[in-house]
Amino acid sequence: MTAILTIIDRFSKACHLVPLRKLPSAYQTAQLLVKHVFRLHGIPQDVLSDRGPQFTARVWKQFCATLNASCSLSSGFHPQSNGQTERMNQEMESMLRCFTSSNPSDWSKFLPWVEYAHNSHVSAATGLSPFEISLGYQPPLFPADEEEVGVTSVQHHIRRCRKIWGHTVTALDRTAKLNRTYADRKRIPAPTYQPGQKVWLSARDIPFRSMSKKLSPRFIGPYEVLSVIGPSAVRLRLPSSLRIHPTFHVSQIKPVQTSPLCPPAEPPPPGQDREGHPVYAVRRIVDARRRGRGWQYLVDWEGYGPEDRLWVPRSFFCDPSMIKEFWAASQSSSRPPGGSR
Numbered sequence: 001m002t003a004i005l006t007i008i009d010r011f012s013k014a015c016h017l018v019p020l021r022k023l024p025s026a027y028q029t030a031q032l033l034v035k036h037v038f039r040l041h042g043i044p045q046d047v048l049s050d051r052g053p054q055f056t057a058r059v060w061k062q063f064c065a066t067l068n069a070s071c072s073l074s075s076g077f078h079p080q081s082n083g084q085t086e087r088m089n090q091e092m093e094s095m096l097r098c099f100t101s102s103n104p105s106d107w108s109k110f111l112p113w114v115e116y117a118h119n120s121h122v123s124a125a126t127g128l129s130p131f132e133i134s135l136g137y138q139p140p141l142f143p144a145d146e147e148e149v150g151v152t153s154v155q156h157h158i159r160r161c162r163k164i165w166g167h168t169v170t171a172l173d174r175t176a177k178l179n180r181t182y183a184d185r186k187r188i189p190a191p192t193y194q195p196g197q198k199v200w201l202s203a204r205d206i207p208f209r210s211m212s213k214k215l216s217p218r219f220i221g222p223y224e225v226l227s228v229i230g231p232s233a234v235r236l237r238l239p240s241s242l243r244i245h246p247t248f249h250v251s252q253i254k255p256v257q258t259s260p261l262c263p264p265a266e267p268p269p270p271g272q273d274r275e276g277h278p279v280y281a282v283r284r285i286v287d288a289r290r291r292g293r294g295w296q297y298l299v300d301w302e303g304y305g306p307e308d309r310l311w312v313p314r315s316f317f318c319d320p321s322m323i324k325e326f327w328a329a330s331q332s333s334s335r336p337p338g339g340s341r
Helices: 026-041 058-066 079-099 104-120 130-135 143-149 154-184 321-330
Strands: 003-008 015-020 046-049 070-073 198-202 219-230 233-237 247-249 253-255 272-274 277-279 282-291 294-301 310-313
Touching: 003 026, 003 079, 015 026, 015 104, 026 058, 058 070, 079 104, 104 130, 130 154, 198 233, 282 321
Parallel strands: 046 070
Antiparallel strands: 003 015, 198 219, 198 253, 219 233, 233 247, 272 277, 282 294, 294 310
């Protein structure tokens, strides 16, 4: 397994591409940033990342807190919040595909040249190359070009850097305003959400076990809003069966609305206490799979949606006749022999 750690400066759009043999842990990621970023550019004020296990671990949060740097996470199932990295990865894949068409195993040898090409290319957002913004000049490729970047004094170089940084800030503001104008043409203002409010969650990016994507529900829930992270993200109270991060962009939810023609959804029935343990009614068995010497069954619970499906062993069933009916109806070729189900 191979991986590439993509690091991008949000101001200059400069990148560092670090080849890896496998996905790093939180501690290894911190070491890589010290080696490839901090020693060259200093300590950042904020680190924006996806929600990989490296960036949600306690070690990573403690590392950022020790550096007095905030760590921000992109909202769940909304890649636009980390769009710079997404675009950089697409650009990198295209360039590596061209470089390694004859021998794909040599991709790591060309990675420094991909990084150099990106940092030398003029960014559409700033009108300058990342090298010009971060260094104050475009590094010459040939000795004959050195006269164009020469400076007479340190003060001359500082004045040139300040001029470039001022131009960059103006260009970034203009690009952000233009992008916002284009995006707002097809965008409507998001509703205002409050803690405790009930909302529906889009099921577009949530996989359902043993269910056709086309026939799966468009929205699931309703779920309670635990907290409002900001104007564009909220945190929901989700069932443990979903196993996804509870923070979502507002484009992924919609408020629950009720009327006499559309009464509020009934809350799922609570489990019945039996010998100190909650017991839930099984509506139907969806699928079965072999696990060790026995079988597990994917069940739909009475009053619960497909997002709450769980794989449970035979011992969880109070009524074994449901298992017999499932095998009789399925006509599965994987039916265990001798009734050892």
